[in-house]
Amino acid sequence: MLYINCPHCGMRSQNEFSYGGDASVKRPELNKEVSDQEWDNFVYNRKSLRGKHLELWQHISGCRQWIKVERDTATHEIFRTFKADEEVA
Amino acid sequence: MQKYSIFNLVKNAFSNHENWDLAWKDPAPKEEYDVVIIGGGGHGLATAYYLAKEHNITKVAIIEKGWIGGGNVGRNTTIIRSNYMHDENGLFSEFGMDLWRKMSQDLNYNVMFSPRGIINLAHSDAQMNAYARRGNSMRLNGIDAVLLNREQVKEIIPMADFSDNVRFPIFGGLMQPSAGTARHDAVAWGYARQADSMGVDIIQNCEVIGFDVNAGKIKGIRTSRGNIKAKKVGICVAGSTNILAEKLNMTLPIETHLLQACVSEPVKPVLDKVVTFGAGHFYVSQSDKGEMVMGGDLDGYNSYAQRGNLPTLQHVLTEGIAMMPFLSKLKMLRTWGGIMDMSMDGSPIIDKTHIEGLYLNCGWCYGGFKATPASGWTFAHTIAQDRVHELNAGYSLNRFSTGHLIDEKGLGTKTWIS
Numbered sequence: 001m002l003y004i005n006c007p008h009c010g011m012r013s014q015n016e017f018s019y020g021g022d023a024s025v026k027r028p029e030l031n032k033e034v035s036d037q038e039w040d041n042f043v044y045n046r047k048s049l050r051g052k053h054l055e056l057w058q059h060i061s062g063c064r065q066w067i068k069v070e071r072d073t074a075t076h077e078i079f080r081t082f083k084a085d086e087e088v089a
Numbered sequence: 090m091q092k093y094s095i096f097n098l099v100k101n102a103f104s105n106h107e108n109w110d111l112a113w114k115d116p117a118p119k120e121e122y123d124v125v126i127i128g129g130g131g132h133g134l135a136t137a138y139y140l141a142k143e144h145n146i147t148k149v150a151i152i153e154k155g156w157i158g159g160g161n162v163g164r165n166t167t168i169i170r171s172n173y174m175h176d177e178n179g180l181f182s183e184f185g186m187d188l189w190r191k192m193s194q195d196l197n198y199n200v201m202f203s204p205r206g207i208i209n210l211a212h213s214d215a216q217m218n219a220y221a222r223r224g225n226s227m228r229l230n231g232i233d234a235v236l237l238n239r240e241q242v243k244e245i246i247p248m249a250d251f252s253d254n255v256r257f258p259i260f261g262g263l264m265q266p267s268a269g270t271a272r273h274d275a276v277a278w279g280y281a282r283q284a285d286s287m288g289v290d291i292i293q294n295c296e297v298i299g300f301d302v303n304a305g306k307i308k309g310i311r312t313s314r315g316n317i318k319a320k321k322v323g324i325c326v327a328g329s330t331n332i333l334a335e336k337l338n339m340t341l342p343i344e345t346h347l348l349q350a351c352v353s354e355p356v357k358p359v360l361d362k363v364v365t366f367g368a369g370h371f372y373v374s375q376s377d378k379g380e381m382v383m384g385g386d387l388d389g390y391n392s393y394a395q396r397g398n399l400p401t402l403q404h405v406l407t408e409g410i411a412m413m414p415f416l417s418k419l420k421m422l423r424t425w426g427g428i429m430d431m432s433m434d435g436s437p438i439i440d441k442t443h444i445e446g447l448y449l450n451c452g453w454c455y456g457g458f459k460a461t462p463a464s465g466w467t468f469a470h471t472i473a474q475d476r477v478h479e480l481n482a483g484y485s486l487n488r489f490s491t492g493h494l495i496d497e498k499g500l501g502t503k504t505w506i507s
Binding site: 001002013014015018019021022036037040041043044045046047048049050053055071073074075076 | 331332335340341342343344345389390391392393394398399400433489490502503505
């Protein structure tokens with residue numbers, strides 16, 4: 001069982017959350033010319049890092065907020081969690 | 090190479106089976122090869138075998154970080170099928186079914202292919218309609234498909250829950266009678282033994298740490314056991330694809346996820362089909378040893394851990410018990426996990442890359458094992474001829490940018506949703 005420290009609700013079990021994928025993916029700016037390659041990278045291409053991975057989760061059975069979680073994809077250790085709009089240094 | 094036969098079995102019995110030849114050698118890496126295959130799993134071993142057999146290319150090395158057959162070919166639920174709706178998947182898998190039928194003779198190794206049939210259960214009228222459509226598509230591609238009503242399903246698998254008081258009643262199902270199972274380890278070992286006998290070097294405990302690329306052309310690889318020059322390199326590493334891609338500065342439409350499976354204690358024969366639950370994601374078959382072999386959803390987050398987590402297992406087995414209540418009486422014998430190369434449309438990639446002489450085989454999602462022979466055969470063709478075969482032409486790397494996706498399940502790019 002993973003335990004995720006929701007920045008809004010505190011430590012909760014994995015059962016309350018649903019996964020949302022790589023949080024480092026940025027949607028291209030719409031007010032400028034966007035190349036096919038940029039769309040590809042946004043929609044399909046993923047680094048799928050082994051090790052520290054910043055990812056989105058939604059506290060679906062809790063506060064229903066999206067959050068960011070820094071987790072190790074090899075050990076499943078969770079290092080830090082952030083609010084969705086928090087900048088991650 | 091010593092042929093496996095009843096006569097050799099009897100002959101070796103007189104010496105207490107102590108004088109059998111080694112099934113494959115343990116060579117040190119040579120300085121140079123025509124083709125290097127990275128990944129000694131089912132697909133890599135099959136690729137090397139078909140390179141030697143179909144294309145007469147025998148200066149081949151298989152580079153494996155651990156031991157051969159230690160990854161997903163040793164961790165799957167052994168299901169073999171071709172019940173796909175889309176032409177690309179259907180024709181590719183049905184070509185593979187032919188190779189499966191001949192495999193034991195072809196490899197002189199008993200892979201225990203058992204075409205016992207698979208039934209996908211339907212739990213609503215809409216699902217029956219969808220299965221009728223899929224069945225018709227399959228038959229148009231020459232794949233056997235039979236639509237079963239509730240009574241017919243009940244006759245075949247009476248142990249499923251046909252009571253009135255269920256959340257997901259069984260309306261019927263789609264059966265592919267020629268689908269089945271095989272002994273997964275034997276597939277890896279059979280391909281390894283034949284490839285080795287034709288001159289392929291199987292190099293284990295050898296990790297790839299980098300690539301030598303010069304002017305857009307592959308020159309060789311760097312490994313933990315030294316540099317190896319190669320005219321062509323094929324990558325066949327399933328869940329580790331992204332790790333190697335990073336060394337090549339490539340970003341792929343692949344995410345690595347964790348998939349679990351489990352077996353129960355062995356019981357007497359009760360289930361002679363592969364059965365899948367249609368209102369969720371659960372599949373079960375009974376092994377020759379009597380264990381119920383079960384699997385279902387991914388754990389649902391990126392992972393390289395090769396070991397699972399209990400919430401998913403509980404979720405999957407809840408579906409199993411809803412489908413076949415007797416499963417709740419069985420004790421669990423083993424659970425395990427493997428890491429899947431989940432592609433963004435659920436279909437694989439077998440293609441050339443932007444680097445000359447570098448080829449890619451990945452994106453097998455839930456269905457890598459059954460694809461082993463067809464994947465090896467088409468990948469060998471792609472490498473040997475430096476062009477894709479019509480069977481894997483649809484499995485291109487650039488289909489994501491051109492929009493020619495093969496999205497069998499219609500799930501989109503959230504690979505962890507199933």
